[in-house]
Each structure stands twice: as structure tokens, then as C-alpha cells.
Amino acid sequence: MISFLLNQQQIDITQIDPDTTVLNYLREQCHLTGTKEGCASGDCGACTVVVAEPSDNGKEPLAYRAINSCVTSMGALHGKQLLTVEHLADGQTLHPIQQAMVDHHASQCGFCTPGFVMSAFALYHQHSNNTNRDAVIDALSGNLCRCTGYRPIIDATLQACQQRQPDKFTQQAEHTRQALLNMQNQPGNVPGLYRPTTRSELAALKAAFPDATLVAGSTDLALTVTQQLGTLGDVIYLPSVVELQRLQQTEDRLIIGSAVPLSTLHPWLVERIPALAELFQRFASLPIRNQATLGGNIANASPIGDLPPVVLALEGIVVLDDGTEQRRVPASDFFQGYRKTALLPTEWIDSIEIPLPSANTVIGAYKISKRHEDDISAICAVFALTIEDDVIRQISSGFGGVAATPVQAKTLAASLQGKSWTDKQTCEEGMQLLRVAFSPIDDVRGSADYRKESLARVWKRFWLSHTPGNETLPVRVIEHA
């Protein structure tokens, strides 16, 4: 039984088509039509809802996250509170976020508005004391508005979040938390949709339903249902497995559970490897990152995924598990062909291990896309160089958008190792090598020529940012915090 709170009401579902998205459930079954469909692909934010769950940070009772209901599996709701736009007002009194949107003239056609209200509401509950413009933009990065030009929406959200006051949710939080914890103690399975909580349960389910689809954040898989009109068949929901939710640092490595949502991984990983900030900030939008996982991104093996290049360049290891035995596959062996990986049908990805970079490693990670927020890369490039006394000892790299798989540039290492890093020639040579390293394709995100040329040029950017004398040069149109 999948149990959750829909606003204040407890819902217990014993039977549901596993393909049902939360959006269709709300609109078609509950007739809660405040939540809109603008694309059914995670791209527009009209369907944004907020999910509250017991927080484990010891401070607030509940953690609130905005998600795209159009790409969310019903399995993701078990033991959580699903909040929709209809529920925010307190009787006749608008929620401060709603009131601010009215006061700032932040709605025109209004079709995007419920989604913005929900994303802003999640931000309102982040209990941060310095919500600034950047935080607002990050929080609303998954919501498109075609009418307003966003200025009044930014102003409204800033104003409401800078004057936070306890709302009706704060008052009910402890009570809600208890109710949710009680639900979480119950198994959340329905026929066809299974939510294992441990590795062994997962192994048993995998044995019982060998054809079942493994679902993590469902941000990729949902498109099979909503865009290709297909079905996932039986579904095993991974994020409920505790082992897959770990974030661990050992002496020499970082261990990332495959089903940790990227928004949780983001601050943890960027604290340890700051150069990755850009890729995380520009990975989809916050609501997508609230669900998407590293395991999903790696398993997907998309040639335009943003994290395979990271795992390649940082020489990560993909840990595969079948419930009895674990295999440790270097990332460079994991990606085998177009959307083909070393994962066996009996296995799942347990975790990804990333060796901690040494003190003399310089890392650069860059994404080029038409739009800064929420766009798929034309190219993605990650470089990791070990430099001792200006001599390049080691180069590893990872790229997206230039081949049928995420790839490394072996020639870069072969040609430049042993050379002086600060020598201008190194910069030039790297650019030449990268111009010819791959044979990318022309597509909607960029031409082959553009991909080759911009690859060479981000190498130059990397070089400029890490050679003495140049560090203070402005080289970015956007600073990634």
C-alpha cells in the first residue's frame, strides 16, 4: 500500500497503474486541476508540486522539495506529504508567497503561476536567512513563464522569502512529521510497483521480477510513458533502498550511493571538489535535481549526460551489485557503446566511487549550452590535471556531446604529459588536439564544427584560469558560485 498525505488528507493506495504520473493522478483522479500540464516532460514547471518529508538534519521537522509531478512515479510519494497549490492558502488568507505574487503583478496568463508558487513555496521553507536573487533564480530555474519576463516573479519571491514568517505548515510540522514517520514504517508496495527498503529486499524483488524496470528519480524513464506513450511494466523503485542513499568519505575516496538525489549530492560533492559547481548548477533545474540521481545518469549512459564526463575524468569506479556479489568497474570500461553499459540484467548500480583528487590536481568542468538554465549540453568537458613544479604529470578528461558515448581524450594525455603547464604552447597544442579528437554530429544543440571548436576553446579557458598571471582575468560571463 502506498500511503501519503495529499495536503492534509491521508491517502492509501492499494492498486494503481505503475505508469501513472503524479500529475495525472492529481488532475484525472483527484480533479485537483490547479496543477497544470505544460509539457509532460519535466521542462516547463507548470506541474510543480512540493513534497515534504521528515528531515534528518535535526533542525526542522520537515524538508520541502519542489518536484515536477509530470515525471514523478506514484512510488515516490510513499511516506511523504504531497502539497498542491490549492492547499497553500489558510482559509481566505493567501500564503505569503501567493500574496507577494499578487502584489507584484507576477501573473499574466496565470498558467505557469501555480508552478512558480510551489517552487517559491519550497524555497520559503528552506529556512535560510539570506535568500538572495541567485537563490531565487536557482529555486525557480525549472519554471518557464512566457508572459512576464520573470522580473515581478523574482521580486515577489525575494520579498516573501526575506520576510519569512511561520505559516500554517510550520504549525502542523511536528504532527505531520509523526504521521509520515508512521507511514514510512509500513511497506509501500502495490501490485506492479515495488519499494524495497534494503539491499536484500531489492535482490529478492529483482529475482522475482527479472523484467521489472528499475526506477530511481524517473526523470528519464517517465518520458517513455509521457512522450513515447509506452509502459514501464513492473517497477522496482530504488530510492527507498537505504544502502543506495549513502554519502560517505573514506581516506582516499568518496562513495556516492546511486540513488542519492542530485540536489543532496550537489553541496556535499562541491564542498569536496569545488570545480564541479558549474555542472551541478547547470544540470537541469532544481526540481529535476531533487529527483534525478547519479545512478540514473550513469546507467542511462547518454552521450549528452553531464555526469559521465565527471566520473570519467576523475577516474571513478562504478560499483555494480546483484545482491550477492559486487563488481567494481572503472568508469572508462563502463560505457561501452551508444547507451550500452557493462551493467548486467541481474545487476544494479550500487554506488559510484570517486578517488579524492590530490592537492596538486587542477580540475575544470564546463558545460556549453544555448541557454544557461536547464538546457542539455552541446558539449560538456571535464579536465583533471596533476601538475608538479609546472610539469604535467597526468591528464585525464571526460567529454559529453562529442561522440556516441561519454568519452575521454587519450591523445591529450599522450601528447601533453611531461610538458610545462604554463607554456603557451601547451595551451595551443591542447586546442589543436581537441579540435580533431572527435567526430561529433550536427544536431539541434549545435553543429559538429561548433562542438569541435568550443571544445578547443574551453581548454583555453581552463588553461587561462589556472596559469599564473591570468587568474584574475575575467573569463566567464556567469560566475558559478
Place this chain on the structure above:
Amino acid sequence: MRKLIDAPANQQTGDVIGKSQPHESAIRQVTGQARYVDDYVVPMGTYHAAVGLATDTRATLKGLDLEAVRQSPGVIDVITIDDIPGQRDIAPVFDGDPILVDGEIRFHGQPLFAVLADTHRHAQQAATKARVVSEPLPPCLSVSQAHEQQRFVRPLHRMERGDWQAGLESSQHIASAHLSIGGQEHMYLEGQVALAIPDEEDRLLIHTSSQHPSEVQKLVAEVLDVPLNKVVVDMRRMGGGFGGKETQAAQWACLAAVLARRNGRAVKLRLPRAQDMQATGKRHPFENGYTVGFDAQGLIQACHVDISGNCGISADLSDAIVDRAMFHADNGYYLGDCLVEGHRCQTNQVSHTAFRGFGGPQGMIMAEAMMDRIARTVQQDPLSVRKRNLYDADARSETHYGMPVGKPLLADLIEKLEHSSDYWQRREAITAFNQGSPVIKRGLALTPVKFGISFTAKHLNQAGALVHVYTDGSVQVNHGGTEMGQGLHTKIAQIAANELGIGTDGIEVTATRTDKVPNTSPTAASSGTDINGKAVQNACQQIRQRLAEFYAASVNGDADTVVFSQGRVQCNGKSTTFQDLVQQAYIGRVSLSASGFYKTPKIHYDRDTGKGRPFFYFAYGAACSEVQLDVLTGEYKVTRVDILHDVGNSINPAIDRGQIEGGFIQGMGWLTTEELRWNADGKLDSNNPATYKIPAIGDTPAIFNVDLYPRANDEDSIYHSKAVGEPPFMLAISVWCAIKDAIASTADYRHDPDLNTPATPEQVLWALKSLEEPS
């Protein structure tokens, strides 16, 4: 500073006009209670329709096997063109838009058939199962191919003045260039949708998301072969329109209507996003060129502007759209002796359609392209060249189509913006910054907008209204305009409140309905408030006059001296509440309902001579944009925008500002990230929001100053306000010019780079490279 040109005296308006009232639906929108067609509680047994789209770009349809569609789970009915009981062509002006493929598949994504099922999903799934037998024909995929093959949806039109060839020959400098201008997907957040509800016998009620309910009514009646009086169309609000629901919302309503009639059930047809993007038209891509002659000071002597709109497969509204591009090829500048030619090219793409600006942007950008080119040639700041070429009050005061521009407001408006945006100080600072910054370059540009207001199809410049006052003093207002977010109903409520001297809380503006106000024009051409506001004013004034006469008689006063204000009515030292007066008037058998009408005066245009006054007036504005550019990758960011825009006397400054900001950002998207890409076979690759990128929240400039130009409209428009829907869109041309300015900085501002639009980072990179390696 120069003295403000004498403005007409402000008309006396009460306190509701000029007030920043929130949008009439704001509270319902933020709480999720505002309903759109897909949210309606539907009648029992409603079925769902979907369309099957062609995957050929051009082909003869040899066979359409729909057996698998019929057998698909939940399917109830399937129709093709042969099942249409009445007219098969649903074209708005000129023939050429069959409701479903009629013999020949003419573009990729053209609807072939429609299927009805018990659920939306079942209908969608069934729609993918047809087997199509077709024989490919060679498609025409570009403007240049259309020219080669002489394929046009409408004949060429010209506007000509003087001996432009001689003018060009005698000019000191000549420059010419070609510009490819991308189209634009509307990406209204609410996709196309219609709900058809059968009524007794052959009557039908349609809910649609359309800017043109009267046309939906007409076309539904025609495809069903019933008189118009059997069909009622109801339209409460759209989740965005932008022109994309002016003509192209009708097809879905018509299909739903046919299926509803055949099956005796309510039918909903909602296009999923990817289908919406493939099966509906876009802003026209254009391929334009200019040759311009100018003197050493950069003053234009003569020019030839050659404009070719990619109209897609049929005329739709393209004739008027290419005309509007031609009307705006001057923007705010006197073109000298000139020829402006406009070709309406036919291609095997979906029929391109109205989109905010309606061709104006694609024409206007040519004027700005010329200014930049002239400025670099004569080595002057582009702003100086722009100012020099503005229309003046003397010899250079008539457009190339013979319309006097009137008071040359742009000079004054630009001067004010120049000061408030610190143009010249920033110009210096930017030049200095660029010298010390090899990777990041800054660019600045200030460009004006002059936009003609009126439908260029004269008969559309009319509007109707219906106003009811009920016995409790509450008022219902209906008019021909539609609410798509632009705040029309809010302004209308303010107008009615002002005329009746009551608060807007006493006014309910209801859904647009063809049974309340008939034969309406589309809500388009920025004219919504101008024409419907006047019609509502007219209706309110009739009622007010009746009430005034009634009250004056009761207090022995003069009807002309009765004052309606703040919910009270005064005359001859006596006063009463509006509500009481209404009750008394009812008892006294005074009619409390009136219909209003308005037609725009003064306008005319003669196509044979290419001369006339197609516009009631011009709306003006100017924007100053600054960008930062990364010369390594071509990535850029708009960092600051200052806008001064002319809305005449603003009826609602907050709504006007919203139109200005929203229009600007939408225009910026058109010129920057929004790239439509058709593959070599004519299939649209950018057919969803994952591949087609409209501006996101981070693209809004951190500094975004918007001011209203404080001057009443010279013409007698509603309270001397000005239309605001479209004009601000073109302020974004300043962003394109600022990007070019930053690119030009890499070659010491000696060259004006060629930069096609959209200026994606890729296009910018190529433009940068063209200056890196001068050929």
C-alpha cells in the same frame, strides 16, 4: 533639455484609470482556481480526441489504413477528411488549409486523421497506429528554393518612393547585406485545446483557447454545415496566445465539433506539446536583404529593402504579416528614396502565422541592421547615426508608404533614455574595459521602436460590447476581446468602473461569448483595449446617459450636470448611491443594458499605389541593452536593460509594465536562444521544450529599468492611452545590436559583423571568428 512637445490636455478620468490594479484573476491564478479549458468539469461521458500526424514532408496520399487505430484499446471513432460534413477548408482569409490531409500531404506534422477514445491516453496511443501509404514528392524547404521555383502564397507587394536607383548611384557610400531571421515558436504555456459539447439537435457549445472566438464559431458552423446561429463559442481565458491562437486554434475546435456531432458526446481535444509544436505555425522566418546609400555623416540617401517571408504551406495571415514587415522596414528612420519589396514564399512547412509583432520585428530589424552597418562604415557611434536618421518635422516626415509620422517623438524619447541610462559614460567605460579584457567583452546598444497601431485589414478595426447593470447595482461587462494574460479584462473593468463612477469590485467581466457580442475581431494587433475599451465605454455611456436623465428629472436638474463618482450620483445639490439610482431606474422602467460599438477612424491604405494611412497612430519606445560576451565560446549574458516606452496615458501602469518586460524578454528569446531547426527532410527537430529554449528565469537581466514615457496619445484613443501588446517586443533588437557591438570590439569597431538570428552562442562564435580571420 528640449521642451516637451505640447501634449493634448488630459481627459478627466477618475481614480480608477491610471491605477495599478492587480490582474482581475490574480488571486484565482495564485491559488490554482483559475480554470483553463482542460480544467473544466466536463459533461458525463466526455470522450477524448487525438490527431495522427503525417511523417512525410510532401507526398501524395495513396492509402490510409486505419484498422489498427480502430482496434486500439478504447477507440470509439476515427475520422478523415471525407467524414467532414461541410466545408473542408478552414483557411481564415485565402483558401488552402484543409482541416485534415486532403489528397496531398503538404508538411511534416500535418494532421491526417482524428481519433476518438475513452481516455486522452488511449486516443494518443491509437493515433500512432495508422499505416500510411504515400508517394513522396519533392518538397520546397527554403525561401531560396521558393524563389527558384516561383512558389508564392500571395503576389509580391511593393512600396516605392522617388528614384531610389539614382539615389543609390549618387550616394557617397553604399552598403548591402543579407540577413537570415529565424522564426519563433509561441510556446504559450497552455497548449491548444478545445471542448465541444453537443446541445439539442444540431446546436453546439464550444469552449476553446482562442484569440478569435467568432472565427471558431464560423468555421465550426461551416465544417458542420449549419448556420452560425447554432454554434456558441465561449472563451474565458487562455494560458497565453501571442498570436498562436489567432487563426490556428480553430482546427482543434472544428475536429472536436465534428466528433461531438457524430457521437453525441462532449469531446475534448488537447494537443500534447510535441504535436502542438509540429502541427501549428510559428513566427515567419525571413530572408531579407538591403542595399543602402548614405553620406559621410551616415545620413541615408536611398535604399532598397528586399523582404521574403517564409510563409509555410498556405497564406493563412501571411499577406498582412509580410505587409507589416514592409511597413516597419523604416522603424523610426527616414529611408530617403526607396523601394521596399515583400515576397510571400511558399514552403513545405506548417503554415506560419501571427506572433506578437506580426512581421513588424522582421522588418524593423532591417532598419537597425542598416544603422549598425552605416555607423561602422562612417566610424561613428551607432547611436549618433540612429539619431541623425530619425524622422523629423520637416522634409523627412513621411513614411515610405506615404503616412505622415506626426510629431517626431522618438528624438525626445531617445534623449531622455540616453540620459537615464548613462549611455555615453557607459560607452566610455565599456571601451576602456574591453581594452583590458581579452576574453570577456562588453557591448552596448540603444535602439528605438516605432510601431503602427491598427489592423492593416481595415474591416477588423471594429468592436462591440454588451453591458448589463443589475438591480443591485452590480455590472456585467462583455466585449469582443479575449483575455490571454495581457490584462485586457482588468483594463476593461477599469474603463467601465470609470464611466459608471463605481469601483472595479462592482464590475464582472465575463467570458468572451459569441452569443453576447457577435462578429468580433481577433484579439490581436495590440488593439484589444483600444477598440474593445472604446466599445465598452460607448455602452456604459448610453446607460449612464439614461440614468442621468432619469435622475436629473427626479431632482429637477440638468442631465448634463449629473456626476457619477465613487459609487454615488450627484445632481442639483442632491446625491444618491449608484445602487439606489439603479433600483429607482428599474422601477421607473429604464433600460439597464446597452450594447456598444466602435470603429477606428481615419485609416485607409491603397494596395495599388502602396500609399495610405494604415495606422491610427504609432507607439514608440527605446531600449538600451548591455551584454557581456565570452569570445572563447560565444556565450553571453544580458547584464543591464533600460527601457523608456510610450503607452500614452497609462490605464494601468503595472499591466503596461508587465507587457513591456514580458514583450522584451520574449523578443530577446527570439533573437538569442530560440532556434527552430528543421532537418534536411523538412522535419522539425526542435519540437519540444527540451530542444527549443525560451528564456528562463536566469536570463532576466539583473538590472532591468522600465519607465513609461509621460505623454498622452495625440489621437482620440481610449483615455488617450496607447496599445502596448506588441511594440515592446521589438525593444529586444537592442540586445542583438549590443551583441554585435561586443563582437565588433574585437576588431576595434571597424567592422559590423554579419550575425544571423537567433544569435545563439554558436552563431556568435562564427561571427567572432569572421573578425578574427578577416578574409
